[in-house]
Amino acid sequence: MSNKKLQYSPLSEVDMARASSDFLSSMQLRRSVREFSSRDIPIEVVKNIVSTAASAPSGANKEPWHFTIVKDPGVKKEIRVGAESEEKAFYKQKAPESWLSDLNKFGTDWHKEFLEIAPYLIIVFKQIYDLNNGKKYKNYYVNESVGIACGFLLTAIHRAGLVGLTHTPSPMGFLEKICERPQNERAFLLIPIGYPGKSAVVPDLQKKRYSDYANII
Numbered sequence: 001m002s003n004k005k006l007q008y009s010p011l012s013e014v015d016m017a018r019a020s021s022d023f024l025s026s027m028q029l030r031r032s033v034r035e036f037s038s039r040d041i042p043i044e045v046v047k048n049i050v051s052t053a054a055s056a057p058s059g060a061n062k063e064p065w066h067f068t069i070v071k072d073p074g075v076k077k078e079i080r081v082g083a084e085s086e087e088k089a090f091y092k093q094k095a096p097e098s099w100l101s102d103l104n105k106f107g108t109d110w111h112k113e114f115l116e117i118a119p120y121l122i123i124v125f126k127q128i129y130d131l132n133n134g135k136k137y138k139n140y141y142v143n144e145s146v147g148i149a150c151g152f153l154l155t156a157i158h159r160a161g162l163v164g165l166t167h168t169p170s171p172m173g174f175l176e177k178i179c180e181r182p183q184n185e186r187a188f189l190l191i192p193i194g195y196p197g198k199s200a201v202v203p204d205l206q207k208k209r210y211s212d213y214a215n216i217i
Helices: 013-027 043-054 073-094 097-106 142-159 173-178
Strands: 065-070 120-127 129-132 135-138 185-194
Touching: 013 142, 043 065, 043 120, 043 142, 065 073, 065 142, 073 173, 120 129, 120 142, 120 173, 142 185, 173 185
Parallel strands: none
Antiparallel strands: 065 120, 120 185, 129 135
16 A cells, blocks of 8 residues: 555644534534424535545454435335334333433434435444455444444534434344345344424433543543
8 A cells, every 4th residue: 555645734732622622513513313304405515415424443453334315205204113113112111210211311212204204314323344346344333333433423413513313223234135135234223313393392401520521640
């Protein structure tokens, strides 16, 4: 593999502090939203968001991910039916009381109307191994790599002025079937994106203090 010179433009300490503070302030406004507008989004914006996610680092640069963008109303309906089926079983049978108690502050239940209302769904699949002409090749640090890509994805959604939600119906095998993904892929995350609904509200959450989540040694 050949190398090329790193493209890097250093910032002054003043500009660095300002840029990091501005970005922190922006990201602190990012929230998970469950009430979406049906207002359309240009597909170019969605493709840019996904391409940003795909620029993430990955183990041995294997890029073990695939992003399915869903706009078709019929497919979104099918996904909602599948998700609600799994979520209903979760809320009524599978979830321990402690988990349900932690979810109470969000006011969630098994109804997932947003899966049809949001103009786009982005489904992130992890590739547990590479499959090329029927031959398997090893991927490395798959969960870590796809997790980082999802962080890029959520950041890009917010940067574009849109909102999203990390939705993880469990199990998610129905997504692999609906999207007709190959045998080496597993659904990792389902993210509806769009504009917030006019009446959208979010819980008034209190985040941990810096001293609670970080230290310097």
